[in-house]
Amino acid sequence: MRRSALTGGSEKGPRTGRYDGRFALVLIAPAFFFYTVFLILPLFGTVVIGFTDWTGISFSTLRFTGLENFIQMAGDEFFWGAFRNSFLFVACCLLLQVGVALLFAIILESGPRFAKWFRSIFFVPFVISLVVIGILFNFLLDPTLGIVDSLLRAIGLEGPKFGWLGTRTLNVFVVIAVHIWRNFGFTMFLLIAGLQAIPRELQESARLDGATSWQLTTRITVPLLREVLVVASVITSIDAMRVFDLVYTLTGGGPFHSSETVVTYIYQLGLGGARTQHGYATAIALVLVLVIIGMSVLQFTLARAGRGAVST
Amino acid sequence: MVFRELSLPVRLLFYLFLIVAAVSILYPLTWMSYTSLKTNEEVMLSPFGLPTRVSFENIAEAWQTGNFTRLYANSLLIAIVSVVGIITISTTAAYGLARYHFNGNRALFLYFLVGMAVPTQALMVPSFKLMAILDSWAAALHLPVPLLNSPLAVILTYMSWSSLAIIFIRAYFMSIPPELEDAARVDGARELQILRHVMVPLAMPAIATMTIFYFVFFWNDFLWPLIYLHKHTLRTIPLGIMHFEGKYVSLWSLQVAALSLAAWPPIFIYVLFHRRIQRGLTEGALKF
Numbered sequence: 001m002r003r004s005a006l007t008g009g010s011e012k013g014p015r016t017g018r019y020d021g022r023f024a025l026v027l028i029a030p031a032f033f034f035y036t037v038f039l040i041l042p043l044f045g046t047v048v049i050g051f052t053d054w055t056g057i058s059f060s061t062l063r064f065t066g067l068e069n070f071i072q073m074a075g076d077e078f079f080w081g082a083f084r085n086s087f088l089f090v091a092c093c094l095l096l097q098v099g100v101a102l103l104f105a106i107i108l109e110s111g112p113r114f115a116k117w118f119r120s121i122f123f124v125p126f127v128i129s130l131v132v133i134g135i136l137f138n139f140l141l142d143p144t145l146g147i148v149d150s151l152l153r154a155i156g157l158e159g160p161k162f163g164w165l166g167t168r169t170l171n172v173f174v175v176i177a178v179h180i181w182r183n184f185g186f187t188m189f190l191l192i193a194g195l196q197a198i199p200r201e202l203q204e205s206a207r208l209d210g211a212t213s214w215q216l217t218t219r220i221t222v223p224l225l226r227e228v229l230v231v232a233s234v235i236t237s238i239d240a241m242r243v244f245d246l247v248y249t250l251t252g253g254g255p256f257h258s259s260e261t262v263v264t265y266i267y268q269l270g271l272g273g274a275r276t277q278h279g280y281a282t283a284i285a286l287v288l289v290l291v292i293i294g295m296s297v298l299q300f301t302l303a304r305a306g307r308g309a310v311s312t
Numbered sequence: 313m314v315f316r317e318l319s320l321p322v323r324l325l326f327y328l329f330l331i332v333a334a335v336s337i338l339y340p341l342t343w344m345s346y347t348s349l350k351t352n353e354e355v356m357l358s359p360f361g362l363p364t365r366v367s368f369e370n371i372a373e374a375w376q377t378g379n380f381t382r383l384y385a386n387s388l389l390i391a392i393v394s395v396v397g398i399i400t401i402s403t404t405a406a407y408g409l410a411r412y413h414f415n416g417n418r419a420l421f422l423y424f425l426v427g428m429a430v431p432t433q434a435l436m437v438p439s440f441k442l443m444a445i446l447d448s449w450a451a452a453l454h455l456p457v458p459l460l461n462s463p464l465a466v467i468l469t470y471m472s473w474s475s476l477a478i479i480f481i482r483a484y485f486m487s488i489p490p491e492l493e494d495a496a497r498v499d500g501a502r503e504l505q506i507l508r509h510v511m512v513p514l515a516m517p518a519i520a521t522m523t524i525f526y527f528v529f530f531w532n533d534f535l536w537p538l539i540y541l542h543k544h545t546l547r548t549i550p551l552g553i554m555h556f557e558g559k560y561v562s563l564w565s566l567q568v569a570a571l572s573l574a575a576w577p578p579i580f581i582y583v584l585f586h587r588r589i590q591r592g593l594t595e596g597a598l599k600f
Contacts (some may be wrong), residue, residue, distance in 0.1 A: 021414025031405035031474045038472035045438030057444045107326045110315040120586050121334045127582045129532040131550040132575045189594045213313045242433045245534045263433045270437040285434040292431050
């Protein structure tokens with residue numbers, strides 16, 4: 001596997017090459033322009049607008065309100081609900097999506113029949129638009145006509161009274177399940193790439209020493225996979241934290257905000273419907289940026305601490 | 313672990329896992345596909361049965377009512393322009409960062425690295441405001457470039473997500489031995505010629521990976537078209553099928569046909585190029 005950009009890739013710039021700096025700047029200028037104007041400037045804007053109650057686009061109406069937005073957040077039950085749902089998303093995906101992906105990656109790499117077919121099938125949902133998937137599952141989970149409830153009725157059971165997507169709390173787990181259904185194949189591919197980078201000799205020699213399959217997997221394969229596992233976990237949790245399309249198409253955040261996640265709530269406050277609470281929505285976005293960065297740093301730090309413990 | 317050496321019950325259990333997962337993925341997609349080939353009556357009578365005869369009625373009607381020609385044209389325009397644009401500017405920037413010594417090279421690289429940590433969804437409100445401000449400036453100057461309700465807004469936003477491509481392609485450029493470049497230089501090639509005729513062909517694997525990675529993401533993206541494109545003539549495929557659903561709630565068969573129209577082409581392309589697509593998306597993500 002290629003080394004991570006954050007650790008290995010960023011050595012001290014070019015070791016060879018030319019010294020014509022002006023030409024290099026010309027080459028870099030276009031990317032620098034788009035990146036600065038349409039990404040860094042909005043990022044800077046997030047920090048500023050989060051402390052205002054700005055609604056229009058005229059700078060004359062820009063008024064700083066200090067911490068008002070953040071005080072409002074503390075008393076906003078929907079804000080807490082959205083964050084609770086998003087964290088639930090992250091926890092479930094870390095446990096189940098990474099877990100299932102790890103299990104399947106190990107099974108498939110051990111060489112069962114049709115391994116390539118299974119691999120390719122598991123990846124299919126990842127290339128399909130989330131909107132298609134969301135609407136498709138709306139049909140499958142429909143309380144009267146959907147296949148899930150039809151099958152349940154066929155064996156004498158009853159689906160939830162208000163539907164899988166209309167019942168509070170349950171609907172969040174249903175959206176999470178669909179998210180995992182769509183993404184585990186991708187996570188599995190990341191882990192397979194990691195497994196293929198492990199030298200065969202290590203496993204061979206352990207096998208000759210009489211290690212069982214279980215020992216091989218838990219004592220050799222998984223520990224050697226930890227770096228890729230960390231990357232996969234970070235990607236999985238960032239994806240889960242900023243989920244939008246599936247929630248929007250499956251439940252729209254409802255009923256009555258019960259399945260709202262952070263990004264759908266930001267959209268709803270700032271750009272959907274009334275489009276008025278720009279400052280408040282941006283303040284929440286600022287919290288989201290900090291949470292995502294914090295989450296990633298935490299996972300990388302825990303992984304490093306863990307590595308120290310293992311190697312001693 | 314070697315599969316053949318596992319005990320029979322364990323092997324059977326593993327096969328069961330694999331088959332259950334495969335069916336859970338294939339069944340919804342198959343159901344979608346064959347349902348869109350049924351007639352309305354058949355869908356109502358037995359929503360999950362196989363079609364008794366294949367009918368393209370609903371597919372044709374969904375294409376018409378959903379205006380799929382338009383949707384495909386819009387999606388292709390946005391995805392192709394954005395991908396060509398971002399790959400071009402990222403490749404030149406990556407080359408500049410990988411091969412030239414100048415003050416601030418490292419600082420610029422770190423500056424581009426910031427973009428890797430930013431969740432773009434969090435920027436939606438300021439981005440929208442920025443486009444609105446630029447749009448009002450353009451209108452004041454009588455420039456014929458509207459930014460609100462224009463694909464340009466989406467394309468400009470996408471073209472700012474260059475961090476990953478720059479980091480990925482830069483690392484690849486740095487792994488190419490400098491002798492190749494020097495030889496071209498001795499032969500009298502100019503800087504831009506070296507980039508175009510020597511370095512870009514050599515870096516093609518990395519550029520291809522990034523092209524696939526960005527194309528899939530731009531093609532499937534829903535949030536940014538939703539934010540910027542409010543006219544129905546501008547809708548991309550995800551926006552189109554979202555509104556298709558809203559308009560014909562009672563007609564299942566037609567809606568499922570619309571889903572098929574949106575899902576089949578990507579699945580078909582995946583079947584043809586699955587190895588490249590799998591590698592492109594995986595390698596791109598592992599660079600994180």
